[in-house]
Amino acid sequence: MAKRIDVSGLTAFYGSHRAIDDISMTVEPRSVTAFIGPSGCGKSTYLRTLNRMHEVTPGGRVEGKVMLDGESLYGPGVDPVAVRRTIGMVFQRPNPFPTMSIYDNVAAGLKLNGLTKKSELDTVVERSLRGANLWNEVKDRLNKPGSGLSGGQQQRLCIARAIAVEPQVLLMDEPCSALDPISTLAIEDLIGELKDQFTIVIVTHNMQQAARVSDRTAFFNLAAIGQPGKLIEIDDTERIFSNPSVQATEDYISGRFG
Amino acid sequence: METGSTKTTPPPGSQDPAAEGGPKSAKRPGDRIFLGLSKGSGIVLLAIMAAIAVFLTWRAVIALGENEGNFLTTFEWSANSDPPVFGIAVLAFGTIVSSIIAMLLAVPVAVGIALFISHYAPRRLAGPLAYVIDLLAAVPSIVYGLWGALFLVPHLAGLYEWLDDYLGWTGIFEYGGGAPRSLFTVGILLAIMILPIVTNVSREVFKQAPKMHEEAALALGATRWEVIRMSVLPFGRSGVISAAMLGLGRALGETMAVATVLSPSFVIHASLLDPGGGTFAQNIAAAFKEAGDMGRNALIASGLVLFVITLVVNGAARLIIARRKEYSGANA
């Protein structure tokens, strides 16, 4: 249950402002791809175009092609709701539904898809929570509100919620930026495990994190503030961090700007 | 996603300066005078409230002492006769029934419009629309009353016949002809009148629903309605309830919009569509000019009951708001 993503000539707008320009890349299945780059370079915007979340923002508009195993995400007749179910997302700040219990949070997506049998729900909820390395910590308080958990636990709850609907791809938008180092480590370990099952794309500000968790790394940059962000290069992570082919990448990685 | 609004972050802690600057600086004459003035104003306000309670109760007690009827159950208002006979049964019934009709009609529609503005309307339409609804909330009730009497009432006969045809068998929608100046019409007009205010408050609440929870639902593959059901409505529920209570408070105490469209009488009909009935405020407006001393006292007694009812409604609204604050605090 992991699929390949092929992007070609993708440009995204906010109203008339061009946020990212002409991006093409391939994301391999069952691997972790990290997006790095300075603030404002459009990596998060780009990530949100991959599951059609960008167009939810007022004025958000996309040109170009995104193919999921050869099927276009932006083709005619494609339902954005189905796209988002197929390509899950984890956000910067943990966002469990505050009015729902831990159990209901994980079951939320399942219920949307018509799963109502208690026994089936129980199975999938447990499987997802185990998958997110959270089961042992919460199994005794499944009916407590999700907002009572720590930040790191909440983020893993969100991951459990995302993988419960069995997506093909998991997008993560700086999932650790609001967390402490120990919780960050837990999430990074989890990412390593999840990549056996899913295609994972992660946006991160933290270059060590990109080096630790990803197989491939893409570097984004922008010419100046107000200019659209561009993909500078994408390569194996090892290559990017040891011997990048573009000077700007090396400057960024070695801390000369950004 | 929103128009320029000044309400943003919660205000900074405001008790601090009082705590630190209080006792020392109060010794300066300027400070003492200023504190005295502002404290005095607060006390004046309390005194007014006390006076309202005392004077209304006093006159009401006089009226009740002379009353030959049962204040709660008598279907008659002859406060000027000797001995006076009056009771609030019809008024209480009319006030509550018309307000309930107004709530049933207005609240769902107001929630619909609020959602329309906050989540459905094209953005270019949403801003101006919110502004216009805001302005409509300021239209005086007498204008609603005038419009109701001269425009709405003549247009309702058809609807009444229709309700009679299809729902007449229930008993409460029987219509015997005549001008449709009934409690049902009052309910409709009150609904139209409170619609803008209920819409406004609900819209404010929906607008504050956290974006991140909406995105969480979206990312799970939720349709727009499912997003609203999962993240907007649970967040806004108590806000909508207090908006509804605010509207209810207005509807209960409304005078002019009722006085202009109701043809009053001291009876309770089984059918909502039969002309007749009355409300507290309408009865005060109607009976006041002919009232002698006892008549006025009797009206004051009925006004006191209205006051207590609105107090209870507003108190309930505040309780709900307070509970919501606790709730969101626990989850912050």
Next chain:
Amino acid sequence: MSNTVMDKPPVNSPLPPTTLKQPRLPRWAPVGIALVSVGLGVGLGLVAGWESRVQWGLIAALLYLLITYVLTTTIEGKRQAKDRFATSLVWTSFLVAIVPLASLIWETIARGSKVVDGYFLTHSMFGVPNMSEGGGIYHALIGTLQQVGIATLISAPIGLLTAIYLVEYGTGKLAKAVTFFVDVMTGIPSIVAGLFVLSFWIIILDFGYSGFAGAMALSILMMPIVVRSTEEMLKLVPNELREASYALGVPKWRTILKVVLPTAIGGITTGVMLAVARIAGETAPVMLLVFGSPSINTNPFEGEQSSLPYYIFEQWGAGNDPSYDRAWGAALVLIALVMILNLAARGIARWKAPKTGR
């Protein structure tokens, strides 16, 4: 950790398989269905000969909801149908509600503008019989301006100072009591405020009906609104400003007068103006306390007066065409007055908005 659970291939996944492409209604479908429903509504209305357009509209709205739901259920599936149903429900509720509100504004403007002219604004009803044309609202305008002016003079200072007390000084039991009773006061029905002044001023102290009596009732209604809005505005003033002033050795009362109030003055003005707009339309207290008079009385402390809202009520009550016309004319003037106050207040609020953070 080798995920023993995850390694099980999810062949027995309970979830329905997903395909990105779902059968969907064409983009023009909602508009198309709307047109069909309106057509059917009008057609049915004409055939059945219903007089009321209200029925036509309701039928059309119901048909629209029904057709949308049935069509989407069969073509797009249950979840999409629910979504479309909610969307169409929200749209119809908006349209259904906008009709009466638009009609209210339209009727007032259309019927009122026939009457309002220079003569109407500058003449009273003195000596004008109800049934005949002519007459105007001059006396009512004077009454409204005086009563609202006096009410503002009473309640603005008290409201302002009370708000200052609550925000800048209030911590104890008194402040809590004041806060509570301001809330209670906000909910007083206008007719009850009128009854209070009636019992206290007219019945017990034995004064006569006058504009001032009405103004007192109006000020009871206005006070809590002023307190609430001023409180909100004072709370928006950042504490750093106060502390900076204290650090310079400025006494507290001067800090409030010279630093806090000027910062919040825009918002406070807005609040007061909105409160004025609110009470300018109150009818019930005026009816109980000012009693109404057809002639010009420029002394608010002595004798009966009129006011715009009361004038509307009175002319409506007269029950004939010329007086209805006058009622609409007065309603137009009243709405214009209230709207101008509202727009000006909002203008000031936007112009003088305190710069908070962002």
